[in-house]
Amino acid sequence: MNIWESARIAVRALRVNKLRSVLTMLGIIIGVGAVIAMVGVGAGAQASVTERIESLGSNLIVATSGSVTSTGVRLGLGTQYTLTEDDAAAIAREISAVQVAAPSMKGKGQVVYGNLNWSTDVYGVTEDYLEARDWPLDAGRPLDAHDVDGATKVAVLGQTTVQKLFGDSDPLGQIIRIQKVPFTVIGLLAGKGESAYGWDQDDVVLIPLSTAKKKVLGTTQPNPRSVRKVEIKILPGDDMDEAEAQIRALLRQRHRLQPGDDDDFKLGNLTDVLETKEQAAQIMTYLLAAIASVSLLVGGIGIMNIMLVSVTERTREIGLRMAVGAQGRDILLQFLVEAVTLSVIGGVLGIAAGLTGSRAISHFAEWRTLVAPDTIVLAFGFAAAIGIFFGFYPARKAARLDPIEALRYE
Amino acid sequence: MALIVIEELTKDYRLGSHTVHAVRGLTLRVARGELVAIMGPSGSGKSTFMNILGCLDSPTGGRYLLDGEDVAGLSPGELARIRNGKIGFVFQTFNLLARTSAVENVELPLIYAGRPARVRRARAREVLAAVGLADRAHHHPSQLSGGQQQRVAIARALVNDPAVLLADEPTGNLDTRTSVEILVLLQQLNRQGITIVLVTHELDIAAFASRVLTLRDGRLQRDEPVLSPRDASVAQAQLEEEAVA
Numbered sequence: 001m002n003i004w005e006s007a008r009i010a011v012r013a014l015r016v017n018k019l020r021s022v023l024t025m026l027g028i029i030i031g032v033g034a035v036i037a038m039v040g041v042g043a044g045a046q047a048s049v050t051e052r053i054e055s056l057g058s059n060l061i062v063a064t065s066g067s068v069t070s071t072g073v074r075l076g077l078g079t080q081y082t083l084t085e086d087d088a089a090a091i092a093r094e095i096s097a098v099q100v101a102a103p104s105m106k107g108k109g110q111v112v113y114g115n116l117n118w119s120t121d122v123y124g125v126t127e128d129y130l131e132a133r134d135w136p137l138d139a140g141r142p143l144d145a146h147d148v149d150g151a152t153k154v155a156v157l158g159q160t161t162v163q164k165l166f167g168d169s170d171p172l173g174q175i176i177r178i179q180k181v182p183f184t185v186i187g188l189l190a191g192k193g194e195s196a197y198g199w200d201q202d203d204v205v206l207i208p209l210s211t212a213k214k215k216v217l218g219t220t221q222p223n224p225r226s227v228r229k230v231e232i233k234i235l236p237g238d239d240m241d242e243a244e245a246q247i248r249a250l251l252r253q254r255h256r257l258q259p260g261d262d263d264d265f266k267l268g269n270l271t272d273v274l275e276t277k278e279q280a281a282q283i284m285t286y287l288l289a290a291i292a293s294v295s296l297l298v299g300g301i302g303i304m305n306i307m308l309v310s311v312t313e314r315t316r317e318i319g320l321r322m323a324v325g326a327q328g329r330d331i332l333l334q335f336l337v338e339a340v341t342l343s344v345i346g347g348v349l350g351i352a353a354g355l356t357g358s359r360a361i362s363h364f365a366e367w368r369t370l371v372a373p374d375t376i377v378l379a380f381g382f383a384a385a386i387g388i389f390f391g392f393y394p395a396r397k398a399a400r401l402d403p404i405e406a407l408r409y410e
Numbered sequence: 411m412a413l414i415v416i417e418e419l420t421k422d423y424r425l426g427s428h429t430v431h432a433v434r435g436l437t438l439r440v441a442r443g444e445l446v447a448i449m450g451p452s453g454s455g456k457s458t459f460m461n462i463l464g465c466l467d468s469p470t471g472g473r474y475l476l477d478g479e480d481v482a483g484l485s486p487g488e489l490a491r492i493r494n495g496k497i498g499f500v501f502q503t504f505n506l507l508a509r510t511s512a513v514e515n516v517e518l519p520l521i522y523a524g525r526p527a528r529v530r531r532a533r534a535r536e537v538l539a540a541v542g543l544a545d546r547a548h549h550h551p552s553q554l555s556g557g558q559q560q561r562v563a564i565a566r567a568l569v570n571d572p573a574v575l576l577a578d579e580p581t582g583n584l585d586t587r588t589s590v591e592i593l594v595l596l597q598q599l600n601r602q603g604i605t606i607v608l609v610t611h612e613l614d615i616a617a618f619a620s621r622v623l624t625l626r627d628g629r630l631q632r633d634e635p636v637l638s639p640r641d642a643s644v645a646q647a648q649l650e651e652e653a654v655a
Binding site (some may be wrong): 005012016316317319320321322323324325326327328330403404407 | 461464466467486487490491493494495499501505507509510518519521522523566570
């Protein structure tokens with residue numbers, strides 16, 4: 001007897017007890033559906049995290065002015081600005097993997113418009129800053145070289161700052177005061193959301209670096225060219241670690257550090273943060289999948305239960321089939337195919353349920369869900385495997401019946 | 411050579427600590443074309459003997475040759491093959507598959523013989539016609555009378571051209587009229603050359619056989635030929651006369 005013949009007999013047997021078959025399948029439908037929907041939720045969260053971190057710039061290396069040792073006292077990070085605008089220019093010029101290197105200063109500033117005021121982060125930046133940060137504008141124009149060279153009093157505002165100072169009115173062209181210095185608003189930044197570390201990146205005002213040094217943040221540094229940070233964007237496809245090593249070597253050379261000396265700057269990139277966050281999201285995905293798998297397992301036990309009942313009910317049928325020449329393996333195959341048919345049909349319906357479920361979650365809970373084809377294949381394969389695993393014991397029980405006993409069974 | 415050759419056949423069962431000797435040394439032969447009735451009270455070993463004869467069970471000792479093949483020491487798988495090809499079973503309770511049409515019930519042994527579907531269907535219809543149920547091929551057992559169900563079961567037993575038809579109390583669940591009807595069919599088949607072994611506890615039924623074997627305590631007590639077996643079709647005519655009167 002071949003598989004096809006067994007499948008025909010199986011489908012016929014399942015149709016005899018339609019309600020029972022459907023209820024048994026329901027276990028698998030819910031199990032497979034839950035696995036697909038939950039993995040979808042997990043993968044969606046993972047993708048959002050990745051995207052959020054990429055919004056910070058995954059190919060960004062940040063050089064921060066470091067500690068210096070002044071007459072034997074090691075001062076903390078950033079107390080003295082060791083990096084300079086010339087360092088930034090040298091990095092951009094000499095390292096081929098660098099797309100752009102943007103020096104910047106940062107300080108807290110009180111920003112006033114009309115009778116509203118707001119304390120925010122004021123960044124002194126160059127025309128390269130937005131490119132380094134992958135930060136588009138919503139409206140207006142960005143700072144350009146002319147603004148930076150001429151130390152003009154213009155500002156580009158982040159979304160949060162706009163909201164706090166202007167509400168719904170149009171800020172473009174308006175005059176705001178930063179530390180009492182009047183600035184014209186020329187551009188509005190697109191929303192960037194929370195950073196990987198959890199602060200609001202939109203709560204910001206960007207002004208030309210030169211203007212910041214002269215008029216707003218002042219400079220307490222001995223060197224007027226010094227800056228707090230250089231944001232360095234690496235060309236896509238170039239190796240981050242190698243670029244970081246080259247930047248380190250260049251800065252050490254420019255700062256005339258001896259081989260044994262500590263760095264007087266700090267290099268960091270967001271790849272590490274990205275990896276940690278992604279790992280966390282992945283763990284969540286696994287956890288959700290594990291919980292959902294439990295329901296699939298319960299569905300499998302349901303199949304086993306119903307198959308055991310079925311074998312008992314059909315003992316005489318089994319005895320008769322054996323009397324007319326069925327071998328043990330024919331009976332085994334018949335019941336195994338029946339169990340697998342239940343789980344496979346349940347699996348197909350479960351995939352439909354899972355896809356519908358994850359759509360519904362996206363729609364109503366407004367969570368992003370992402371159902372990958374391999375999840376579907378995996379869930380389906382798992383369902384079929386459950387049919388074989390939980391169907392085997394009842395099928396073997398049927399195959400091992402003694403035909404004489406089975407024929408006599410009432 | 412005889413169709414069935416049985417020599418010093420024994421069957422023991424272990425029931426806990428003691429052994430039950432169900433069959434204690436049977437020796438007999440059944441020739442082709444015989445209609446043998448096996449009789450005996452319960453506990454005589456007749457069921458055990460039928461199970462061994464039907465290759466559902468293996469003997470503990472002795473020889474059993476069926477159609478020239480020694481089946482005493484075969485594995486369960488090989489026994490299944492013998493049951494499929496050489497033996498047709500007819501049971502007291504018919505044992506038809508419910509919710510399965512008559513023709514599909516008849517096809518069942520052919521499925522396990524590995525015949526293709528078209529061949530199966532054609533052969534099953536042919537045999538159903540031979541037992542007089544051509545017009546009932548697509549009826550389910552629940553739509554058939556007891557006599558018709560037993561005819562379907564006989565058709566199923568015949569579908570693989572077996573060497574022997576084993577009927578275990580085939581009329582046990584039927585009324586007198588229908589019993590005679592079935593006996594008419596069995597005698598017809600026997601006249602066509604089919605060997606039949608029939609188990610019964612009714613002398614009336616045994617009277618239709620050409621030979622009666624009586625078992626007692628696992629031994630052959632009597633082995634008598636029936637000099638003039640009753641003709642079932644005559645019995646049927648008599649019954650009909652009585653019904654008219």
